[in-house]
Amino acid sequence: MNAISKPAAGTTPGDAHTYRMPLPRLNLTPDVSHGPLDGAWWPRCDALELELPALVGSLDPSVGTVTHVTVGTAAWPDAPQKVMAPGHVIEVVLTDLAADAHAITVDCGTVGRWELLVIPPDEPAGAAARLLSAAAAPGNPLSAPRLLALVENGLDGQDTWESEGGPGLR
Secondary structure, eight states: OOOOOEEOTTOOTTOTTOEEOOOOEEEEOSSSOOSSOSEEEEOSSSOHHHHHHHHHHHSOGGGOOOOEEEEETTTOTTOOSEEEETTEEEEEEEEOOGGGTTEEEEEOTTSOEEEEEEOOTTSOHHHHHHHHHHHHSTTOOOOHHHHHHHHHTTOOOHHHHHHTTSOOOO
8 A cells, every 4th residue: 555644633743543644636627517527536545445534525515525425346346335534424335337447426415426537546647647637627528437548548538539529638
């Protein structure tokens, strides 16, 4: 696991059991999304119980409390059914749908919902940066599996994305 931790606020450096994950690597579509994705998230490790509280804590609190998330079993094979977040418990729903393999749906009940591309933790930084930008681009027409396929196949995505209505990976 390559998670980097910092002492939690109000603790001394010698407190061995009080660590907080750093802020998530997250890019959200500004305003309202009109595509299949609302942005992208690049977790540091594949332990959902460690990564999810930081992700949830970085979302706009005016949208409401995150009640549950839906994740693909391919990306999160050991995901727990519940994750503790500050002040509440988040239900984790697992799905085997191929379209959800590299996505997470973060749901705040009837108030708000985000569909995010999940960039694999071991993705090289350059490719991850392009994916973070592309998934959050307003009007991005590509799904999570399609964006990842472009990068995994070594394509920069410019021609493909433009032909499908988007501004292209840069």
